[in-house]
Amino acid sequence: MDPMEFINKLGWVPPRIMAVLERNLRKIPYVQEKIQGEYDGIMGDLENSLKPYREDFLTFSEIPAEGRGKEKILAEMQSLHDLEASKWQDGFVSGAVYHGDQEHIDFLNKVYALNSQSNPLHSDLWPSAAKFEAEIIAMTANMLGAEDNPDPKKAICGTVSSGGTESILLAMKTYRDFARDKKGIRRPEMIVPTTVHAAFDKASQYFGIKRIRIPVDENFCADVIATKKAVTRNAIVIVGSAPAFPHGTVDPIEELSELAYKRGIGFHTDACLGGFVLPWAKKLGYDVPTFDFSLRGVTSISADTHKYGYAAKGTSVVLYRGEELRHYQFYTSTEWPGGLYFSPTLAGSRPGALSAACWASMLTMGADGYTQAAKKIMETAAIIRKGVDEIPELSVLGNPLFVIAFGSDTVNVFRVMDYMTKQGWSLNGLHKPSAVHICVTLRHTQPEVAEKFIEDLQAGVTFVRENPDEEGSMAPIYGMGSSLPLRGVVSDMLKKYLDLLYKI
Ligand SMILES: Cc1ncc(COP(=O)(O)O)c(C=O)c1O
Numbered sequence: 244m245d246p247m248e249f250i251n252k253l254g255w256v257p258p259r260i261m262a263v264l265e266r267n268l269r270k271i272p273y274v275q276e277k278i279q280g281e282y283d284g285i286m287g288d289l290e291n292s293l294k295p296y297r298e299d300f301l302t303f304s305e306i307p308a309e310g311r312g313k314e315k316i317l318a319e320m321q322s323l324h325d326l327e328a329s330k331w332q333d334g335f336v337s338g339a340v341y342h343g344d345q346e347h348i349d350f351l352n353k354v355y356a357l358n359s360q361s362n363p364l365h366s367d368l369w370p371s372a373a374k375f376e377a378e379i380i381a382m383t384a385n386m387l388g389a390e391d392n393p394d395p396k397k398a399i400c401g402t403v404s405s406g407g408t409e410s411i412l413l414a415m416k417t418y419r420d421f422a423r424d425k426k427g428i429r430r431p432e433m434i435v436p437t438t439v440h441a442a443f444d445k446a447s448q449y450f451g452i453k454r455i456r457i458p459v460d461e462n463f464c465a466d467v468i469a470t471k472k473a474v475t476r477n478a479i480v481i482v483g484s485a486p487a488f489p490h491g492t493v494d495p496i497e498e499l500s501e502l503a504y505k506r507g508i509g510f511h512t513d514a515c516l517g518g519f520v521l522p523w524a525k526k527l528g529y530d531v532p533t534f535d536f537s538l539r540g541v542t543s544i545s546a547d548t549h550k551y552g553y554a555a556k557g558t559s560v561v562l563y564r565g566e567e568l569r570h571y572q573f574y575t576s577t578e579w580p581g582g583l584y585f586s587p588t589l590a591g592s593r594p595g596a597l598s599a600a601c602w603a604s605m606l607t608m609g610a611d612g613y614t615q616a617a618k619k620i621m622e623t624a625a626i627i628r629k630g631v632d633e634i635p636e637l638s639v640l641g642n643p644l645f646v647i648a649f650g651s652d653t654v655n656v657f658r659v660m661d662y663m664t665k666q667g668w669s670l671n672g673l674h675k676p677s678a679v680h681i682c683v684t685l686r687h688t689q690p691e692v693a694e695k696f697i698e699d700l701q702a703g704v705t706f707v708r709e710n711p712d713e714e715g716s717m718a719p720i721y722g723m724g725s726s727l728p729l730r731g732v733v734s735d736m737l738k739k740y741l742d743l744l745y746k747i
Contacts, residue, residue, distance in 0.1 A: 265731050278732055285720065286739055293743055296323070302747050334692035336669040338682035342553035342616075347607075351555050354596070354603040361595025364586060372595035375602035376403045379548065382605055383560045386522050387514070387544055388535030397565030399536050402572065402587045403548075403558055403598055407515035408442040409589055410545035410561035413572050415446035415480070417543070417563070418509045420571040422479040431479045436465035436494055437675075438487040440513060452479070463490040463641035463648075467498045474502070480509040480542075485517045485534035489673045489680065491646025493517070493532050500540030509542045509568075515559065516682075518546025520645060523610075523617035529644065536564060543568070551616070553608055553685075554601035557594065619688040620645050627683060630697030636704045640678055648673060648680035654707045657718035662703035664717065668696070672721035 268274050300319065331340040342348075363372040380401040389399040404410045415433060422428040432453045435443050447454035455478075457469045465483055474481070481503045483494035496512055503510035512534050514521070525531040535541060542564045548554040563569045576584040608616070624645040631639050631649045637656075640648040650656055660670055660679045671680045687693060707713075 269731065278735075282736060282739060285736065286743060288716075289740065290743055290746075294746070304747055330667065330669065331686060334684075334686035334689050335667045336686065337671050337680065338550075338684060339669075340686060341550050341684045343684070343686050347553065347604075350607060351600045351604060354600045355555065356596075358596035358599035361599065362592050363595050363598060364592045369595050372598055375595075375598045379403055379558075379598065379602050379605060380560055380562070383518070383546055383548070383552075384536070384562050387518060387546060387562065388537035388541075391535075391537035392564070393537070393539045394564065397567075399562055399564060400566050400569050401560055401562035402569070403601070404561055404588050405557055405590065405593070405597075406549060406559045407440070407513075407545060407547045408445065410515065410547070410559040411440065411442040411511075411513060412446045412449060413561050413588060414511050414543045414545060414563075415443065415452060416450050417568060417572040418480040418511075419450050419452055421509070421568060424571070428477055428479060430477050432475060432477045433480050433482060434470055434473050434478055435482040436484070436487070438463055438465075438489050438492070438494075439482055439484055440488050440515065443482060443513075453477070463487070463492045465494040465499060467495055467502065470499060471502055474506050474508070478506065478508050480511055482511045482513060483534070485512050485514045485521060485532075486644060486646060487513075488516060488646070490641045490648040490678075491516075491643035491680065491682070492641040493521075493534060493644070496532060496534040496541065497538055500538045502540070503542075504540030510540045512541050512544045515545050515547040516550060516646070517644075518544065518560075519548070519551035519553075519613065520617050520620060523614045524621050524644065526614065527618055527621070529621055531644070536562070548601045548604070551613075551620075551684075552601065552604060553616070554604040555597060557597040558601040616685055620683050620685065623688045623693050624683040626693040627681060627687075627696060630693070631700065634697075634701055634704055636708065637700075640676075646680055646682045648678045650676055650678040651704075654704055655715070655718060657721040658707045658713070658715040659700070659703040660721065661715040661718050662706050663699055666699045666703075668699065672717075674721070677721075 269278070300323070330336055332343060358371075361369040361372050363369065363376060366373045380403065384399040384401060387399075392399055402413070404413060418433070419431050422431055430453065431451075432455050433443065433447060434455045434457060436457045436459050438459050444454060446452060455473045457473060458466050460466055470481060481499055483496045483499045485496060486493045496510075500510040500512070514534060517534075521531045521534065535544065544562045545559060546552075546562070547559040549556045549558050552558075561572075563572075572587065574584075574586050621644065624643075624647060628639055628643070628647050631637050631647060636651050636653045637649045637659075638651065640650055651659070656677055656679050657672055660672055663670055663679075671682070672678075673680055681687075681696065687696070
């Protein structure tokens with residue numbers, strides 16, 4: 244029997260056994276050849292769509308002998324920009340660009356230009372960068388319950404990072420180093436719901452922290468009882484999301500953080516996505532569970548300014564309860580011949596201009612701007628949710644606020660997504676279970692966008708129902724993660740995708 248067929252027929256096999264089986268099977272030349280053949284086919288198709296500029300634009304594989312004219316470069320950039328902008332500008336993209344009004348962009352660009360030489364690593368040269376970052380942190384902390392902090396001895400503090408992933412990496416490293424120093428924990432464990440962002444797995448891999456995954460309930464929220472059972476003497480932190488990326492649902496942060504408090508371990512709220520929406524939505528009267536520093540067990544929060552903070556891409560905030568904990572994030576070197584060296588985050592030199600633009604975004608938005616934005620987003624999400632609910636073949640997963648995920652028992656939802664892609668939409672494919680989501684941003688609050696989304700979605704479902712035998716273009720690839728038991732094969736494929744991005 245074909246070894247691939249054999250694997251596919253096995254049904255569920257414990258992941259560890261499957262990994263051993265896979266490692267050995269892949270040593271067989273026939274299997275290697277077969278996998279390579281599959282890769283080549285898929286990569287060939289992907290290459291065409293990922294490299295659209297090869298024909299109409301010059302390609303540079305070495306530094307041009309003579310510098311090109313600035314006008315020429317700018318004109319080329321403008322053409323590339325124009326080719327790409329309309330999709331996100333017109334509200335066809337899930338997430339990605341969260342504000343996107345030209346006036347706001349122009350303002351941030353001006354601020355960036357004024358500060359383009361600034362580097363927070365040299366705080367002596369640019370004390371303005373330190374001012375901007377200190378104030379970004381203070382304003383974010385204030386928005387996320389610092390005033391209601393039940394432990395005034397441990398004031399809320401933090402740092403600015405380059406994005407959600409870096410904030411999460413930093414927080415997990417901080418807990419690891421804190422637990423090693425204070426408790427002698429050498430085999431640290433982080434307890435995370437299955438729906439938590441992949442950045443936590445990245446932290447687990449980078450920093451050698453064992454990841455214990457907790458199931459979610461029928462509403463895609465973390466199971467508190469399973470979490471309780473998972474806490475061992477090596478546990479350093481429990482994590483919950485507000486909300487989680489896949490289904491937009493908020494974990495039971497109150498119960499989870501109280502559990503962490505009672506067990507004397509850290510609790511991190513990942514509010515990368517919701518940090519700048521939920522506080523305002525709550526004030527507007529939406530049913531938003533508490534997730535911030537007003538809960539005594541919450542010891543850190545990540546919140547992305549470059550998402551719903553409406554800053555330019557490249558900033559996020561990670562907050563801690565107390566400077567003592569934050570110290571475990573900082574890096575210092577006293578022995579280096581280059582002099583005394585210290586830096587707060589993963590990078591050394593950093594773009595001060597991005598912090599300046601972030602600070603400026605927060606000031607220009609103001610509490611009233613954020614509140615109005617949250618209102619529009621929540622109202623648009625409600626229209627989309629209702630529209631999806633009214634399509635009998637689809638069902639909304641969980642009880643989301645502004646990220647609407649839907650699946651189907653009767654049609655292949657990835658084929659519906661394929662259809663939507665052909666209509667110009669860019670949505671997110673999810674798996675385990677198979678689903679699609681749209682993360683609602685200010686772009687979708689423009690007139691008629693939500694209505695057009697529902698119209699196209701209905702047409703997509705009808706098309707797939709009436710053409711059940713078509714395979715779809717990307718649908719098989721999205722389905723692969725769930726259907727292929729060979730995780731190594733899928734992982735290799737993703738690495739080849741990344742290789743492809745670096746091909747000129
Ligand atoms: C809940 C959540 N956490 C973390 C991240 C990671 O953020 P970034 O892509 O800025 O690294 C995201 C991104 O969408 C997210 O939704």
